[in-house]
Every structure is written in C-alpha cells, then in structure tokens.
Amino acid sequence: MRKALVVLSVVMFLVSLNFGATKITVWAMGEEAKSLDQLVKLFMEEYPEYEVDIQAIPWANAYDKILTGIAGRQVPDIAQMGTTWMSPFGSMGAFEDLAPYIERSEVVKPENFFKGALETGIVDGKQLGIPWYVDTRAMYYRTDLLAQVGYDHAPQNWDELYDAVKKLVENGSRYGITLYQPQDNYQVLLPFVWQNGGDILDSAGNVIVDQPEFVEAFGYYTRFFTEGLTPIAGGGNLFQDFASGDTPIFFSGPWMVSMIRAQIPQIAGNWDVALMPEKKSRTSFMGGSDLVIFRDSKNKEAAWKFIEFLSRPDIQVKWYQIVNALPSVPKAWEDPLLQSDPMIATFGEQLNDAKAPINIPEFQEISVSIDSRVQEAIYGRKTPEQAAKDLKKDIEKILK
Amino acid sequence: MKTPLRSIIGFIGPSIILLLIFMLIPIVVSLVISFTDFDVYAIYDWGRASFIGFENYVNLMQEPLFWRALLNTLYALVVAMPLTVVLALSFAALINREATYFKNFFKVSFYLPSITNTVAIAIVWAWMLNPDYGLINWFLGLFGIQGPNWLGDPLWAMPSVIMLVVWKAVGYNVILFTAGLQNIPDYLYEAAELDGASKFQQFLHVTIPSLRPTIFFVTVMTVIGYLQLFEEPYMLTAGGPLNSTLSIVLYLYRQGFRFFKLGYASSIAFMLFLMIFALTYIQMSARRSEV
Numbered sequence: 001m002r003k004a005l006v007v008l009s010v011v012m013f014l015v016s017l018n019f020g021a022t023k024i025t026v027w028a029m030g031e032e033a034k035s036l037d038q039l040v041k042l043f044m045e046e047y048p049e050y051e052v053d054i055q056a057i058p059w060a061n062a063y064d065k066i067l068t069g070i071a072g073r074q075v076p077d078i079a080q081m082g083t084t085w086m087s088p089f090g091s092m093g094a095f096e097d098l099a100p101y102i103e104r105s106e107v108v109k110p111e112n113f114f115k116g117a118l119e120t121g122i123v124d125g126k127q128l129g130i131p132w133y134v135d136t137r138a139m140y141y142r143t144d145l146l147a148q149v150g151y152d153h154a155p156q157n158w159d160e161l162y163d164a165v166k167k168l169v170e171n172g173s174r175y176g177i178t179l180y181q182p183q184d185n186y187q188v189l190l191p192f193v194w195q196n197g198g199d200i201l202d203s204a205g206n207v208i209v210d211q212p213e214f215v216e217a218f219g220y221y222t223r224f225f226t227e228g229l230t231p232i233a234g235g236g237n238l239f240q241d242f243a244s245g246d247t248p249i250f251f252s253g254p255w256m257v258s259m260i261r262a263q264i265p266q267i268a269g270n271w272d273v274a275l276m277p278e279k280k281s282r283t284s285f286m287g288g289s290d291l292v293i294f295r296d297s298k299n300k301e302a303a304w305k306f307i308e309f310l311s312r313p314d315i316q317v318k319w320y321q322i323v324n325a326l327p328s329v330p331k332a333w334e335d336p337l338l339q340s341d342p343m344i345a346t347f348g349e350q351l352n353d354a355k356a357p358i359n360i361p362e363f364q365e366i367s368v369s370i371d372s373r374v375q376e377a378i379y380g381r382k383t384p385e386q387a388a389k390d391l392k393k394d395i396e397k398i399l400k
Numbered sequence: 401m402k403t404p405l406r407s408i409i410g411f412i413g414p415s416i417i418l419l420l421i422f423m424l425i426p427i428v429v430s431l432v433i434s435f436t437d438f439d440v441y442a443i444y445d446w447g448r449a450s451f452i453g454f455e456n457y458v459n460l461m462q463e464p465l466f467w468r469a470l471l472n473t474l475y476a477l478v479v480a481m482p483l484t485v486v487l488a489l490s491f492a493a494l495i496n497r498e499a500t501y502f503k504n505f506f507k508v509s510f511y512l513p514s515i516t517n518t519v520a521i522a523i524v525w526a527w528m529l530n531p532d533y534g535l536i537n538w539f540l541g542l543f544g545i546q547g548p549n550w551l552g553d554p555l556w557a558m559p560s561v562i563m564l565v566v567w568k569a570v571g572y573n574v575i576l577f578t579a580g581l582q583n584i585p586d587y588l589y590e591a592a593e594l595d596g597a598s599k600f601q602q603f604l605h606v607t608i609p610s611l612r613p614t615i616f617f618v619t620v621m622t623v624i625g626y627l628q629l630f631e632e633p634y635m636l637t638a639g640g641p642l643n644s645t646l647s648i649v650l651y652l653y654r655q656g657f658r659f660f661k662l663g664y665a666s667s668i669a670f671m672l673f674l675m676i677f678a679l680t681y682i683q684m685s686a687r688r689s690e691v
Contacts, residue, residue: 063657064657067443070443071443071444088660091440092440092441092443093441093445174532231532232641233551233552233641246532361440361660362659364658364659365658365659368654368658371640372640372643375640375641375642376642379642381642
C-alpha cells in the first residue's frame with residue numbers, strides 16, 4: 001500500500017511537471033528534423049510555458065505517414081509540408097485556415113515573405129501554410145568550358161543557351177545540358193513556359209496549354225532532346241558528368257552548391273551559378289517547405305507561436321546557418337552571412353522571380369499527364385503542337 | 401474424444417481475429433469502396449463519398465491506360481514466367497549434381513538477389529543499364545555491339561525490367577526446386593539407368609514427372625507474383641518511357657496513392673484480384689484433370 005502511494009506521488013509529480021508546459025508536437029523530415037532541436041532550445045528559453053516535441057519522419061515514408069495520419073486522425077499540431085504536397089493534403093481539409101492568425105500577428109505578415117513562397121501555402125484560396133524555407137532553381141555552368149566556345153558569361157537568354165549548348169557539344173562535351181527528370185519533367189518544363197509568359201491555367205481557370213506561349217516553350221524544351229543535346233532518360237552521375245564536362249550546364253537548387261564543393265573539388269573556380277535564361281522573364285521553379293497547423297490540433301495557439309518564432313528573420317538566418325536552408329523572408333537575406341557567398345546570393349536574387357505551380361488537388365494527376373505528353377514529344381512521337389493539344393484534352397478531362 | 405469448444409477457440413481464435421482484421425475486413429471494405437467515388441475530399445470527411453454503382457468499373461473498361469497496363473503486365477508475365485521456371489530448374493539441377501564444384505558459392509549467388517532490397521537493386525541496375533556509362537553496354541561494346549538505351553527506349557524498357565525481375569525471382573525458386581529434387585528417390589534413377597536411359601532421358605522421364613507438384617507450386621506463385629509487378633518498374637522507369645512499363649499495380653498505385661481516387665483504385669484492385677483468382681483456378685483445374 002505504501003509502495004503504491006510512493007509510485008502514485010512520483011507519477012503525480014511528473015504529471016504536474018508536464019502540466020506547466022503546453023506540449024506541441026511537430027512532424028519534420030530529413031535534415032530538418034535532426035537539427036530542429038537547436039531552434040527548439042531557443043524557443044523554449046524564450047517561451048518557458050511551451051514544450052516542443054520533434055518527431056522525425058524519413059522523407060521516404062513521410063507522404064504515407066501524413067496520409068495515414070490524416071485518415072486516422074492521428075496528427076501532430078504542426079507539420080513540415082513539402083510545397084508540392086500542400087494541395088493534395090490541403091484540399092482534404094485537414095489543415096487549419098491561417099488567415100485569422102495572420103491578421104493579428106506582428107511577425108507573420110504577407111508582405112514579409114517572398115510572394116512566390118507565400119503562394120505555395122495557398123490552397124483553394126485559403127492560406128493553409130506558412131513558408132518556412134524556400135528553394136529555387138538556378139543555372140549551374142562550367143565557366144572554363146563555356147569560355148572555350150566564346151562565352152565569358154553565363155548564357156543570358158534562350159537563344160544564347162541553345163547556341164552555347166550546341167557549341168559545347170561540338171567542342172567535345174557528350175551532352176551540352178541535363179534537363180531530364182525521371183518523374184518530374186514538369187518541374188523542368190514549367191519554368192520555360194513561365195519565362196515565355198505561358199501557364200497551365202489562366203486566372204479564369206481555362207486550360208491554356210495550347211496557346212502559343214506554352215507551345216513555343218514546349219518546342220524549345222523538346223529540341224534539346226530530339227537533337228541529342230541532352231540525355232533522354234538515364235544520364236550518368238550528375239557530379240561526375242559536371243566534373244568531366246559531359247554535361248556542363250544544368251538547373252538545380254541551392255543544396256548543390258555545397259555538394260559540388262564537397263564532392264568534386266577538382267573543378268573549384270571553374271564553375272558558377274547564374275540566373276535562369278531570359279525570354280520574357282527569368283522565372284524559376286519555387287519549392288521548399290511550408291509549415292501547417294492541423295485542424296485536429298488541440299494546441300493551435302501554441303503551435304502558432306512556434307510558427308511565428310520560426311518566421312522571425314533572425315531565427316531564419318540561424319536556420320540557414322544550421323542546415324543551409326534558404327530563408328523565406330527577404331529581410332533575412334540582408335544578413336551578411338547570406339550576402340557574403342555570391343553563389344547563394346544568386347539564389348536570393350532568383351527568388352524574386354520564382355513561381356510555384358497552381359495548388360489544386362488535381363495537380364498530381366496533371367503532372368503525370370504533362371510527363372507522358374512531354375515524353376511523346378521528346379521521343380519524337382508527336383510534334384510539340386500535337387502533344388500540347390492532347391495535353392489540353394487530358395487536363396480538361398481531369399478538371400471536369 | 402471430443403475437443404471442448406473453448407480450447408478450439410483458444411487455439412485458432414487469435415489467428416482468426418488477426419486474419420479478420422488484416423485480411424478479410426480490408427478486402428470487404430475495398431470492395432465496398434470500389435462502388436463509391438471515394439476521393440481526396442472523402443479521406444478527411446467520409447460523408448463526401450457516395451455510391452455510384454458500377455461507374456468505376458465502366459470507366460476502367462473505357463480507360464486506354466488500363467488496357468495498356470494490362471497488356472504490359474501480361475507481356476511481362478508471358479516472357480518472365482517460363483524464363484524463371486526454366487532457369488530456376490536448370491540452376492537447381494546444377495546445384496543438385498554431385499559433380500558440381502563450389503556448390504555453396506552458387507547457392508549463395510543465386511539466392512542473394514531474392515533477399516536484397518529491391519530499391520538497392522534498382523539503383524545498381526539503373527547504373528548497369530545506363531546507355532553511356534553502363535557495364536552492360538560497355539561489355540557489348542567489347543564485341544562491337546552498340547547497346548540500346550535500355551531504360552530510355554520504349555522497346556527495350558520492358559525487357560530490361562523483365563531481366564531484373566527474373567534475376568531476382570530465380571533464387572527463391574531454385575531453393576524450392578532443389579528441395580523437390582532431393583526428394584526424388586535414387587532408385588528411380590537406378591532403374592532408369594538399368595533400362596538404358598541417357599542422362600537427358602532420365603531428366604525428361606524421371607525428374608520432370610517427379611517434380612510436378614513443385615513445378616505446379618512454382619508456376620502458380622510466379623504467376624501471382626508477376627501479375628503484381630510493381631517495385632521494379634516503379635523504381636527503374638516510373639512506368640515510362642511512353643507508358644511502356646506501366647504495370648497494373650503501378651497504375652493502381654498512381655490512382656490510389658498519388659491521385660487519391662481510392663474508389664477507382666479499389667475497382668482496379670478487384671479486377672486484379674479476379675484475374676489472379678481466374679488464372680490460379682485454371683491452373684488448379686488443369687492439374688486436377690492431370691492427376
């Protein structure tokens with residue numbers, strides 16, 4: 001009996017300890033989950049009334065885990081959400097509409113974020129996610145090889161890019177550029193479409209993939225494949241090919257900067273990062289991660305406090321220091337830490353002209369359609385015009 | 401002696417309950433869902449799904465991509481199945497021979513692919529099949545043959561996938577066949593030898609008939625396995641290029657878990673179930689008439 005009492009009082013004591021703090025659970029993925037603790041420490045110093053519990057999910061399982069979590073109502077308070085996942089999960093109705101929170105917030109104001117980044121969090125017209133960090137694509141190129149074919153600068157526009165790639169191949173590169181993405185062709189194609197002023201849907205929701213802007217971009221993209229200037233499926237190891245000069249140009253995100261420096265140091269000084277080539281604009285693809293609050297969360301206020309904390313410019317800079325994730329808040333970019341690396345600064349500049357695809361639940365299906373129509377064009381089975389026409393039919397059927 | 405009901409329940413009850421929870425109920429639920437328009441909006445709020453009768457099945461029948469997936473799957477089955485059985489049987493015979501050296505080495509190398517994670521295998525194969533830097537095209541190049549763009553060519557993508565699945569499936573079946581071979585009594589061979597049968601005749605008239613049950617089991621299992629072809633094309637080609645490696649289960653996965661059209665995906669699952677059931681039933685009755 002006495003033993004039971006002791007046990008009981010110990011339990012009571014432990015419970016009372018936890019009672020003091022409101023506990024927030026957070027699902028995070030990959031490197032972010034491993035390093036988030038360092039920010040949590042700072043958060044809990046400032047707000048002792050809250051306790052944050054980070055649950056790490058590997059990226060590979062994250063999609064399924066979130067899906068089953070939503071279906072079974074076993075969700076955390078906050079989750080990190082890849083921007084391309086916002087629409088499928090968002091349209092299920094599982095996320096809290098954040099508009100009322102933003103309205104009375106001092107830190108999270110729409111004007112404090114990159115426009116393209118904020119748009120990734122909007123689903124069905126509602127702001128369901130707050131951009132946490134962003135990434136965008138820019139052009140990686142070999143300065144030495146381009147100099148050999150008469151380019152002392154990065155290709156500035158579409159004509160120069162095509163011309164440079166062609167000359168690079170004549171100069172002995174196996175391919176001039178890498179464009180192919182095994183599954184997500186649309187991520188490479190769409191920036192070209194946007195650069196030409198085209199899109200998939202217009203503001204009224206009409207499918208406009210058969211418009212000249214889209215078809216021209218589609219044709220431009222297709223040409224690299226049909227003329228053998230870029231590998232069609234396969235392709236080797238991006239790093240090896242970049243180092244050997246087999247593919248001296250490719251588009252990728254900021255994470256490649258440190259990876260190239262670490263993995264192929266032998267070409268240091270012979271490569272650089274540049275803005276996307278220009279047509280009507282230099283628009284690039286916007287990705288990254290948003291933060292969402294689940295509708296089933298019991299600690300929404302506390303969760304919002306944590307999101308506000310993560311959106312503060314000083315914390316965003318700290319986060320960049322920890323995992324090299326690019327801040328979604330332009331103010332953080334003024335920090336010398338981000339300005340001192342010219343390659344990273346290029347990404348900062350590109351962020352002003354970066355766009356995310358429309359957030360509609362059907363986008364997954366549309367993207368698969370784009371992929372298969374793109375394949376028909378790059379394999380020469382259809383002209384870009386015909387493939388675009390068929391794509392229009394596909395998308396209209398999906399959206400019906 | 402009469403076994404009391406209570407001990408019967410005690411023994412088989414737990415497994416029945418597990419079977420119910422993890423097998424029967426999901427199957428029934430998925431059958432029910434296949435008659436609804438359960439989609440993205442219904443996952444969070446079940447009230448948003450409604451019964452639509454056979455509409456999913458009708459749509460499925462009219463979907464060219466489904467027929468494409470079905471044809472691709474049957475193509476893989478028709479090529480891979482005999483290859484698997486013949487190769488597995490030959491390797492098993494090789495291992496079972498007394499005169500073979502390095503038996504354990506062969507046993508390990510045949511079986512290793514079966515227990516290796518498909519994801520890891522696919523990465524290595526994608527590299528070997530690479531048209532410009534791959535080991536296979538380099539090897540062909542030694543003989544002056546210009547190898548194709550294996551995974552990038554719509555004509556060669558499916559054969560590449562088949563190559564991988566057969567290579568992966570052979571090991572498991574070698575084990576089954578070896579076990580079967582070892583159960584054949586020696587006196588049958590002795591008798592055949594006395595009758596003047598050559599090694600090949602012995603194989604044809606003693607080994608094969610004695611192995612019938614094993615061959616039957618292996619063919620049924622490989623048919624079921626190949627109809628569920630998924631991981632290899634998913635990892636290697638994602639169904640492309642030009643849908644040449646899109647299998648039924650890959651199509652199902654896309655519809656269900658990427659587009660969240662769970663009603664439609666369930667109808668695909670049921671079509672697949674019916675096909676597996678029919679094929680297995682045909683094989684079973686063929687065997688029954690034989691015995």
